[in-house]
Amino acid sequence: MRTRRLHTPAGRPVEIVVDEEIGSGAEGVVYPVADSPHVCAKIYSDFERSAELGPRLDALSRLAPVTWGGDCPEHLHVAWPRTTLRDDKGQLRGVVVPRIDGTPLLRLLDARARIGLLDEPTWRTTFTIAARVGRLFDMLHGAGIVIGDVSPTNVLVDRHGHVTLLDCDGVQFTDPATGVLHLGEKYTPEYAAPEVLDVKGLTREHDLFGLGVVICQLVMEGEHPFGGVSTAVPPSTSVEENIKQRNNRLTHPDRLVPTSGSIPAEVLPPKVRELIRQCFENGYDEPLIRPSGSTWAHALEQTSFELMGCRYNPRHAYHRSAAGCVWCARIAGGFGDHFPPPPGWVPPAGAEPPRLVPLQRVPRAGVAVGTVAMPRTAITFPAPPRPYADAPATPVPAAKKKISKARVARLVVVVAVVVLLLIFVAGLIVAAGNGSL
Secondary structure, three states, X not given: OOEEEEEOOOOOEEEEEOOOOOEEOOOEEEEEEOXXXXXXEEEEOOHHHHHHOHHHHHHHOOOHHHHOOOOOOOOOOEOOOOEEEEOOOOOEEEEEEEOOOOEEHHHHHOHHHHOOOOOOOOHHHHHHHHHHHHHHHHHHHHOOOEOOOOOHHHEXXXXXXXXXXXXXXXXXXXXXXXXXXXXXXXXXXXXXXXXXXXOOOOOHHHHHHHHHHHHHHHHOOOOOOOOOOEOOOOOOOOHHHHHHOOOOOOOOHHHEOOOOOOOOHHHOOHHHHHHHHHHHHHHHHOHHHOOOHHHHHHHHHHHHOOEEEEOOEEEEEEEOOOXXXXXXXXXXXXXXXXXXXXXXXXXXXXXXXXXXXXXXXXXXXXXXXXXXXXXXXXXXXXXXXXOOOOOOOOOOOOOOOOOOHHHHHHHHHHHHHHHHHHHHHHHHHHHHHHHHO
């Protein structure tokens, strides 16, 4: 094992295992720390740049998130910098951060990869993860921190769906000790707000635009709301250009060329669609009205309880506003199963496979004839299942005649009159017998 010794500002030695790379990026490489399995070291590649980061990193280690825990003892909300690392000459070379187990959120956007990454790879779980991302953004904004570089590659997800923010050394914040504003300098264009693409500074509202994009990708099976080729002449083909031109497939589907297999917005719960419009349509020109992280989280948590289960696949879920299982409908349309059942799962005894009504096959511009195109304004859902062939017919009991209250009253009167007559006749008989004596 080959190591490199660096030191904390307090002089404590830290042994970096340089022959076991954990990950790498544009700024540097992440290595394990010998005898410390819960932390790792991010070593910067640009030494000149790293020297300028000293005040920023020292200030970050004094902010509130350094003390944050997580949803459970094994989880942390943020991989926040703990301390800086310097060489024997005192030059800053890296930073110590918590070591987090999980996978980048980006991989969950692939249905095939998701199966092996989550304990419960269901649509309901994606709503839970999206809500947790919203809560995380809200926590950071509440601490006065702007994330800046919003991207699914910077969020780690464990098997239980808990989320952790990575690369926290680039966030934007104000040092409470000095009042110095440390600006965020990075952002990912595909998740940047239109005002940032117009060379304006990073803000909380920029984060909320990117949050909306990430949430859409989670609940729409990886589809970027601004992804695709525009119908304009000449057409735009990049996500960045589509953001600038307001070409959104959920709020303005007519502005992008339809693609075979795209998931229509109608599969989403109405409340989620409402927040999408608030974020990308109403909030496009008015950033201050974009939904906050807590607003997203509340709506997603609420609608996750409104999802219905599918009797033919325990991993299928769909909103109660839909006429049936949208994932079964996509299977019938030839798009495959986004949430295949667990290995060895057997449908309920006696249950037949659903009689799925295939989605209409229609030719479109840019779509080859014979391919299945998902309708934009209507979805065909599975037909109701037929009764089991071997199930005996259950006789319907004949309806019992109801006796009205008036009829009962009349019967009571008749009975009373008869009783009185009997008593009267009996009295006459007794009187006649006494007279004969």
